[in-house]
Amino acid sequence: MSEAKLEALATVGTSEKASTVSVTSRRSYNGDELSEIQQDLAQKHGVKQRKLEWKIDICVVPALVLLYFAAFLDRINISNARLYGMEEDLGLHGNQFNVALTVFFVPYIVFELVANYLAKLFKPHWCFSVSMFMFGCSTIGCGFVKSFGGLITVRVFLGVAESATFGLIFYILSSYYTPRQAQRRFSCFFSSVTLAGAAGGSIARQIYTGIGNKHLANWRWIFIIEGAATVFIAFLLFFITPDFPETAKFLKPNEKAFLKEKLQLYSRVESGFEVKFNWRDYLPLFKEPIFYANALAYLGLLVPSYGYAYFATSIIKLLGYTAVSAQQHSVYPWLAAFGYINIVAYLSDRLQNRWCFSVSSSIIGIAGLAMVLGSSAPHVRYGGCFVASLGLYGATPVVVCWTSINLGGHLRKSFGTAFQVGLGNIGGIIATFLFLQKDEPKYTSGLSVSIGFVGLSIISQLFIVFYCSFMNKKKMTLTYIERFEELPIEDRVLKGDLNPNFKYLL
Incomplete structure (x- = not known):
């Protein structure tokens, strides 16, 4: 066995050694070396790598895709209900519809970090x-509201319930996959958003044409049917949703040991699952600029993404389509985005690069928004919807995956994923007040501000590139290494990606 392989196996062999920093363990391994080391680890633990990889994919990704498919569908179905007369039936006027959208995000932002902490x-x-059961019930409640106040109440409960989904999903995914595997899985999960957007319009259309009930309006049936399906799925997911790798029931003891050492081989740090931490350990992390850059990169994409999700059908309807036809035409940009997301994911993993794909996709998003903004021709504006959805929904999973895999250890993963999703979802609040009825049919201000926010995201992404490059060089200095070695072992484990052994991916 080569010296490099012996060194790597010794480093990942015990938790104490994995936490110990040395100049020699800082070296990087090429793809062939990593493959050889993995094969030795697999032989050591009696694991068939390909079989285990398929097992993890089947047990982890589909359950999370199903969960967020239902969550996102319940989140955006209010836009479909709007097309079928919800505003008129509830007597909404002025900006009350936008307020109903906004109140969802307030508890969603507040409880995101709490949800990740409780998951530990x-x-x-x-x-x-529990989260899914709650937001399924809240969605059903939307189908029986009689007033603006009732709608606000159920939307608040929906926001509280959904706070335990998105950030925790990223936390889970980043705990199972190496940086070389992660993007395809993140994008596979995130593509459920585009499928939910497509399905939302299709389901709403089927409900409109297939249900005739004089006692309940068709828009109410959208909430009732989709909410009931979510409640059913909540019971199913209790048995199939994965826990963290260290406690996952679908993994055998030898598979857990292999996966733990394999992940340490790539990250060069301990996961820190066994180390206890409390909410006070989160407080110093609020001072680190990288977490704010991660959140702003995400926020800048969410503002136009939510704007598109909530108002695309309304924009398409204003191009001259009927409500039913607008629902049908809103499906196609979502489907195009689904294909683009997965192509980008494959190339990103293949080339081991994130920032080039996130920045280029963001630029495509700007081009699509500019087409909708700058043209009066219906077909050009509709084409802009395609281009915008490709860019926006293509960039977002790359940004989220990139920042998640650059977090080492459970403490920093727990905080970083929740902080990014929580603070980033302020973009949802902003988006709900960008596309107002008074601005129809051009939505000039909303589209202009959306372009500006994508620009903010690009700037934040470039800052992340600079910061990670700077930290990679800084962590190689003797001064940094000596200071890190002076810390107690437990503190070194909690430092995660600040360990000199950890190299940030660009």
């Missing part, structure tokens, strides 16, 4: 199932 105390499958 209670197992994630409990958090996911």
Whole structure:
């Protein structure tokens, strides 16, 4: 066995050694070396790598895709209900519809970090199932509201319930996959958003044409049917949603040991699952600029993304389509985005690069928004919807995956994923007041501000590139290494990606 392989196996062999920093362990391994080391680890633990990889993919990704498919569908179905007369039936006027959208995000932002912390105390499958049951019931409640006040109440409960989904999903995914595997899985999950957007319009159209009930309006049936399906799925996911790798029931003891050492081989740091931490350990992390850059990169994409999700059908309808036809035409840009997301994911993993794909996709998003903004021709504006959805929904999973895999250890993963999703979802609040009825049909201000926010995201992404490059060089200096070695072992584990062994991916 080569010296490099012996060194790597020794480093990942025990938690104490994995936490110990040395100049020699800082070296990087090429793809062939990593493959050889993995093969030795697999032989050591009696694991068939390909079989285990498929097992993890089947047990982790589909359950999370199903969970967020239902969550996102319940989140955006209010835009479909709007087309079928919800505003008129509830007597909404002025900006009350936008307020109803906004109140969802306030508890969603506040409880995101709490949800990730609770997932460490209670197992994630409990958090996911309870959350899903709650937002399914809240969605059903939307179908029976009689006033603006009732709508606000159920939307607040929906925001509280959904706070335990998105950030925790990223936390889970980044705990199972190496940087070389992650983007395809993140994008596979995130593409459920585009499928939910496409399905939302299609389901709403089927409900409109297939249900005739004089006692309940068709828009109410959208909430009732989709909410009931979510409640059913909540019970199913209790049994199939994965926990963290260290406690996952679908993994055998030897598979857990292999996966732990394999992930340490790539990250060069301990996961820190066994190390206990409390909410006070989060406080110093608020001072680190990288977490704010991650959140701003995400926020800048969410403003136009939510604007598109909530108002695309209304924009398409204003191009001359009927409500039913607008629902049908809104499906196609979502489907195009689904294909683009997965192509970008494959190339990103293949080339081991994130920032080039996130920045280029963001620029495509700007081009699409500019087409909708700058043209009066219906077909050009509709084409802009395609281009915008490709760019916006193509860039977002790359940004999220990139920042998640650059977080090492459970403490920093827990905080970083929740902080990015929580603070980033302020973009949802902004988006709900950008596309107002008074601005129809051009939505000039909303589209202009959306372009500006994508520009903010690009600037934040470039800052992340600069910061990660700077930290990679800084962590190689003797001064940094000596200061890190002076810390107690437990503190070194909690430092995660600040360990000199950890190299940030660009």
